[in-house]
Amino acid sequence: MPIWTWFGLRAGRGTTPWPRAPGPDGQEGVLGLPRLDVTRCVGEPGSCTDCAAACPSGAIRVEHGRPQLDYARCVGCQVCTEVCPREAFATSEDWAFGVRDKRDLRADGSPRDTTPASSPGGDAAQEAELAAQIKSFGRSLHIRHVDAGSCNGCESELQALLNPFYNLHRLGIFFTPSPRFADLLLVTGPVTEAMREPLLRTWEAMPQPRWVMALGTCATGGGTNGGGYACYQGLDGIVPVDLWLPGCPPNPAAIIEALLVLLRRRPQRVHGGRHAS
């Protein structure tokens, strides 16, 4: 009869010090969402639409003859990086895509600094209100998760947050069974018609102030799975969203970063469709 406690102690500490101290985030080699450098897209404007035609989720549109990328719809399949004859799309390790304003997920690919939809500071009045709300939570956060039609990839990564490597509890963030105790509603999936009502009822059952996070590309913009006879295109028009995190699925470190962005314990990395290095 093994003495599990002994084996557990012998195994030692598996938890990474990241993000509170330098250490591995566990995402070595993980491909993020692609980067767009529109200056490489030379030639007659509109003469090449290979990227938009190949994109399986409608994230790329050619406007004024040049491609634009909406990360809210990007599933990170990397097809655009393979079909572009001029390497305007490149693979990257950019995955910390949590943003407060969805417009920050739109990239027109220009190399110059675009005017961000939300400046890092944001609107002053809104900022003050949010700061007050966060203060009322202290630094802790309780999350109610609702699966509104995901492929289970997002759930797999959310469950990973509780494994010994990420050990989310150490950051004061907990999952709670009851919406009555929850500060944050975390939604995955494109929202199926059958889940629309249960999702709304969960949201209504939460005390205020409450926040909503759209997790995964299905929830932020429908991705490949939204639409059709059974599905919507994510949370737009269904519940108000405070934080958008695309990714298919977002990896556990990306989820941790996004939760800390929400709590103002970490700066937002993506502005105007550009990911800070």
Next chain:
Amino acid sequence: MRHCLVRELRPQDLPSAADALLSALGEHSSAHGRMQFAYACRGDHDGLEVRYVLSQGAGQPYALWRSRPQGHALPSLADKLPLLGWYEREISDLYGIRFDGHPEPNALVLHEGLAPEAPPLAGVDRAGAPRRAEALPPVVPKVIGPDIQRLPFGPVRADIVESAQFLFFYIGEGILHYHPRLFYKHRGMEARFEGVDLRTGSILAERVSGIDSVAHALAYAHAVEAALGWRAPPRARYLRMILAELERLYNHLHYLGHLSKTTTLKVGEAQGLWLEEQVKQVNARLTGSRFLRGLITPGGLRRDLDVGKLDAWLDVFARDIDEYLQRLETTRSHLDRLMTTGVLPRQVAFDQGATGPIERASDLDRDLRRDHPYANYGKMRFAVPVEVTGDAHARSQVRMVEIREALAIIRQTLGRIQPGPVMRQEVLESADPSGEGLGWAEAVRGGLLYAVHLDASSQKLQRVKIKDPSFSNWRVFPFTVQDSNMMDYAINEASFGLSVAGADR
């Protein structure tokens, strides 16, 4: 359809064909030779057609029955071949075909009250939006008596889990009736394939059930390759096996961690999930994706992989895995809770369509990797574990052996793999004249089949039917819950290792 012996049947001949199938099995139902699934599609003649896919045993081609409904109706075969019950209900919901004499003629994938005016897949036009409506309660048997309690649990449940509703009727601890209401997550994935190109099809297949991304992409690629007469080059076939076995590895480790949670073995839970995480991190270093996505596509792989360090990466935790399994196998408190819990008898497993580790735990010796070899499994030496007790312990036992075998298959593959191209999109054997192919893979959760219809000239998909193993096993699961008790439920459910996304599609 390529890989199938086709038989046309008039509707009135279907029941006798089902009888003949049953009598051919004889007294002892064999694990081989069984109805697999049914689906509807557009026929050669304007109208709709229903197809039944049957396996005829190891090494044999599959059989395909085709039948055209008369007056939108066919005789139901669910009373003879119970595993068809759900497929027939799904076809009724989506195509409006009636199955006369069905023992449970209720809605399945479109919940009561949410079905659009016209069946969504019956016409040529695809409805662009869901019908906003109020769902009605599900049809369940009346359970009447003193002190009976009714507990609807879900669809939003505790913990980080997939959405589904479980209805319990119980007295004290004893469960009288259990009804899982699935399909809250029905996204209409099969319809999403219609009209897209072959590469987009593989991106979609990877997103039907995220934790089965490899198996879905693989079965899909096999089906397309069968239809077009393609064959992936040797290196791609070896790499596909490595990907498939890595998927089995991280899933089964997660399974054991989760099972330990339900038996309150806290350290066992932590170690199982920690090992799962380490495999996922290896996946990412090898492929760029923790779910091994973005590689498998019809014709081979989208890019080559450097597997030079894989052996060393696996060495880091291979011994930990072995010790972990040994420890679970000798922990009495854990085993006590698994043994005799949720027994699935062999006959029920066969009749209701159990697949994968679930059927192998109930003495049905069947594994697509061995019986209908694909990739290079025919060249590998590996054991297919079979248990006879059919309880939660047997189900976990099968998975434990499969973890060891998965590591062994990866090592064998690494010893044989040679440099070479990983993509070959050329016709090596004649293409299927009707542009149809059947493909399969032994997924982590059991037999996964794709039936693909495509237009060979434009290389666009017309109809894709997905037979997911969790659809099969969710149908079987309630048979182990009725007459059991509430205390065992969580352990029993964990021992099945079901995916809701795969079943709901």
